[in-house]
Amino acid sequence: MSFNIPKTSKKRIVIVGGGFGGLQLANKLKKSDYQVVLVDKNNYHQFLPLIYQVASGGMEPSSIAFPFRNVYKNRKKSFFFRLAKARAVVPELDVLQTSIGKIEYDYLIFAAGTVSNFFGNKNIEEVAMPMKNISEAMGLRNALLGNFERAITCATEEEKKELLNVVIVGGGATGIEIAGALSEMKRYVIPKDYPEIKPDDLKIYLVEAADRLLQGMTPKSSEDSAKSLEEMGVKVILGKKVADYNNRNVVFENGEVIPTRTLIWTSGVTAVRIGNMNPSVIGRGGRIVVDEFNRVEGYDNIFAIGDQCLQTTDPAFPNGHPQLAQVAIQQGTLLAANFNRMQSGQTLKPFRYNDLGSMATIGRNRAVVDLPKLHFKGWFAWAMWLFVHLRSILGVRNKLFVLLNWIWNYITYDYTMRLIVYARKAKEVKEREEREAQTHLGEDILKNSHELQN
């Protein structure tokens, strides 16, 4: 028995990570004859496309999160959720080592996504605020609001400048979305709520190392979004690379600096690392190299999907797929179907990504949409963005509350959730975190199966 999960005649599929890919896979296995175990370090699925709205105080965390146990409450016998971090895999024993102990699998699927990549710069890593999860988005919101408060009472003009300069590094969708949201906060919220701050003193910089924003989209979208952001008062800096952070300054490669205490990092990602994997299967960006069926090379019963994997077998994407929710969802769907095929002895189908288009929102009535043969922007693009995202959010309650929030914010020009609040950490929780940290077994430590911990 692993983790008190009953051993039955059903084959056990262990999924690491309940993001778009892992969740889709688990959903599509609903009627299958497998036992499904989902392992995630959070007890909820996060709808990351709206995370910037949590960071800017326009949305509650619970509106874009859905507890896994709630998703699967009607699948008591075939579905198990375990709150744990995956540490390492022991393929010769078919065992996954996690922060709370080991778990046996018949099939193991990695769908753990990516973490922020600071390209080895410790100074940046220490101060940068990423937006990869709800916890970080809440932390960013708290820090931003705290800086506004502090800017009013601080002693020097220099400090005030540092507190009111916001530098966003990374011109992808998340970067432009948070830049847009902050510029709306500057325009609509600051004058009302912070009469002691001159709105123009709040300066928002969006920095992208490449020569255009939204590199995954069409040049037209890049151009439109940069133009919109500039109109909204965001300083868009293209073709400059952030090299360091020190003395409360963002330092560019060419030596230029921007003083700031708010460095928002949406720049690079690297795939989540799993201990004890054969280094030969780790490709570009730390991604796990898989074949056309998302099977990890050299392993029979280990798969990887979504951002964490690199699949170069799709003729249209010889360098691998972009790291997008759509890819993960489609891979999850196909892998579930292939598992069902496996059981009935059918041949498996290879993965082909069907690009449905992509979109990014910039602000009120402003968005850009690239469909396979069509680019458009403006109010209709914005409405489409809202509709597509609302539709994708899990659960009726969340859909309802997100919609109401949007309507409220749209009418009132207000982001109402401007609380600076940290949950108090109970002693029991701190102790458990320490205990679980001690069970960490990275690939450096785990030499053989004798070292497995219970």
Added chain:
Amino acid sequence: MSFNIPKTSKKRIVIVGGGFGGLQLANKLKKSDYQVVLVDKNNYHQFLPLIYQVASGGMEPSSIAFPFRNVYKNRKKSFFFRLAKARAVVPELDVLQTSIGKIEYDYLIFAAGTVSNFFGNKNIEEVAMPMKNISEAMGLRNALLGNFERAITCATEEEKKELLNVVIVGGGATGIEIAGALSEMKRYVIPKDYPEIKPDDLKIYLVEAADRLLQGMTPKSSEDSAKSLEEMGVKVILGKKVADYNNRNVVFENGEVIPTRTLIWTSGVTAVRIGNMNPSVIGRGGRIVVDEFNRVEGYDNIFAIGDQCLQTTDPAFPNGHPQLAQVAIQQGTLLAANFNRMQSGQTLKPFRYNDLGSMATIGRNRAVVDLPKLHFKGWFAWAMWLFVHLRSILGVRNKLFVLLNWIWNYITYDYTMRLIVYARKAKEVKEREEREAQTHLGEDILKNSHELQN
């Protein structure tokens, strides 16, 4: 200039604490000819009567919190908010020392309420989870949900028992409300979401040292609420005092123990202490003794209202008023009126508490209400509780979202906000907290005005 607040011809009233009393006072001074400065350690007002719903996952923090800057957005010239902790007062200079520097006042009002009182027991203080603010309620929710997850995978029966026993100390309104909410979670949520936990293994104990619950209410209400809770599966323990916590056991005075890792503390409170106050004005429960106009004895221009003060001049309450929102609100109202009287040279009115009754909710369709001449319970009492509380919540948005949440939870029998999430603390925030902690000047340190910090 203090904190960049302009010095005008208007007299400045500094209010410490934006709870029910402080907020009411600030509101009622809206049309006055005073400059109002509100100092609070949070940037939002908390509606504490619903805090148990945040702790049990039925309500979002933002639904019961209202940012002060939002409350006062239309009073830019006469109202100032400062995010800071009050440390000490220097009456001879009319200066308040805070965590972010000093602030001058013409009138100073303490409305900072109370903090939890652990009666000097360090073991209890270390592990107990109070419910005095949103941060603690979020922490309690995270800890409870984490314990449920852990109970499923823990190694021993003993550990499981500790994880699933919940001991609530304090049989006041907060204690019975959280007990009721947890018993509903046990009944409606656990069977659906945690099929691996036997609902009966989750044991909820409500401990009260006195011989009845709800001592501030009628004996009939005490009896009804105890009966309701027992019916709902809560073990109500009366007349036993918790003496200690060790080895993961709550220890009673008579030596009995209950093993638990979840000790919820709603038992005692003590008034917030302000450094450098004359010890002679500190009365029972750390409360600041005030005269019939809420003026602190021996100080001309310092006042205290709400839970933080002790007023024995009201003929109907010779031992002081109960520490209730209603008292604070009425004192805030009167003090504002008295400030206006002061300016027009009228004589001040003494405070008389008008007891409108009290109520507590226990669960679905269950509540107790004591009106001055009437006690009732059941569905109507519950509906009245909902109505009164909804009416008291600040802001149209919050009213709307609270109502929708209640309707949703009532229909679905579900508490949907079951996320275990902590906001990530940015380095800038950690550093600021450390800096501000260093400016702490308690009454032991502050000997004279030379030690004042800027």
